[in-house]
Amino acid sequence: xxxxxxxxxxxxxxxxxxxxxxxxxxxxxxxxxxxxxxxxxxxxxxxxxxxxxxxxxxxxxxxxxxxxxxxxxxxxxxxxxxxxxxxxxxxxxxxxxxxxxxxxxxxxxxxxxxxxxxxxxxxxxxxxxxxxxxxxxxxxxxxxxxxxxxxxxxxxxxxxxxxxxxxxxxxxxxxxxxxxxxxxxxxxxxxxxxxxxxxxxxxxxxxxxxxxxxxxxxxxxxxxxxxxxxxxxxxxxxxxxxxxxx
Numbered sequence: 001x002x003x004x005x006x007x008x009x010x011x012x013x014x015x016x017x018x019x020x021x022x023x024x025x026x027x028x029x030x031x032x033x034x035x036x037x038x039x040x041x042x043x044x045x046x047x048x049x050x051x052x053x054x055x056x057x058x059x060x061x062x063x064x065x066x067x068x069x070x071x072x073x074x075x076x077x078x079x080x081x082x083x084x085x086x087x088x089x090x091x092x093x094x095x096x097x098x099x100x101x102x103x104x105x106x107x108x109x110x111x112x113x114x115x116x117x118x119x120x121x122x123x124x125x126x127x128x129x130x131x132x133x134x135x136x137x138x139x140x141x142x143x144x145x146x147x148x149x150x151x152x153x154x155x156x157x158x159x160x161x162x163x164x165x166x167x168x169x170x171x172x173x174x175x176x177x178x179x180x181x182x183x184x185x186x187x188x189x190x191x192x193x194x195x196x197x198x199x200x201x202x203x204x205x206x207x208x209x210x211x212x213x214x215x216x217x218x219x220x221x222x223x224x225x226x227x228x229x230x231x232x233x234x235x236x237x238x239x240x241x242x243x244x245x246x
Contacts, residue, residue: 035232039221040075045093046230047073054080054093057223060236063094074108076123083108100125109138129157139171141178154180184220190241193227195220202243211243
C-alpha cells in the first residue's frame with residue numbers, strides 16, 4: 001500500500017476537475033437503501049448511486065467531485081474520503097487532493113478501509129486486521145473498536161465476536177460501542193434520535209417520543225452540536241437538540 005498524494009493529479013486528471021456547489025433503514029432496492037453517509041464534527045459525507053458529496057459545517061454546502069463509482073465514504077482525521085474500487089484507492093472529497101492505494105474497496109470506517117475480501121488497511125496505507133469475507137458496512141464504535149456488518153450480523157473485528165441479534169441492515173454507533181439496527185439512530189445527552197422513514201424523532205430514556213418532525217428515509221448523524229440528516233436526493237437538513245430546524 002502506498003500514499004499517492006503527488007500522483008493524484010495524474011491518476012485522476014479531469015476526474016476531480018468538475019465540482020458542484022452529510023449509518024440506514026430502508027427496504028432493499030429503494031434509493032435510501034443505497035445511501036451511505038458518514039458524520040463528524042467537520043460535516044457530513046455521503047454517497048448514493050456511485051456519486052459522493054461532502055458538506056462541511058457550518059455552511060453545509062455540498063461539494064460533489066466527479067469520481068467513478070464510489071461505494072462508501074468515511075471521515076478520518078477531519079478529512080472526508082471516498083472509496084473507488086475501479087481506481088483501487090480511497091481519495092479525498094475536498095481540500096488537498098490525496099489518494100491512498102488500497103485495492104478494491106468494499107466499505108470504510110473512520111479508521112480502516114475494508115476490501116472486497118474482508119482484508120483491511122489503515123488510511124496511512126498500513127495493513128490492519130480485517131475479517132473473512134466481504135462486509136456490507138463498517139464503523140469505528142464509541143469504544144474505539146472496529147465493527148463490521150456481515151450477513152445481517154454485527155462482528156467485532158478484533159476478536160471475531162458476534163454481537164447478539166441478526167437481520168440487521170445497518171450499524172449505529174453507541175457511546176459504549178455499536179448496535180445493529182434497521183433504522184438510523186444516534187444517542188446523545190439529550191436523548192435518542194431516530195429516522196423512522198416518515199419522521200425524525202427524539203425519544204427519552206423511557207422510550208417516550210418527546211419531539212417529532214416529518215422526514216423521509218435517509219441517514220442521521222451528529223455534527224458538533226447539531227443533528228444532521230441527508231436523503232438520497234442530496235438534501236442536507238440541520239436540527240437542534242429540540243428538533244428545531246436551523
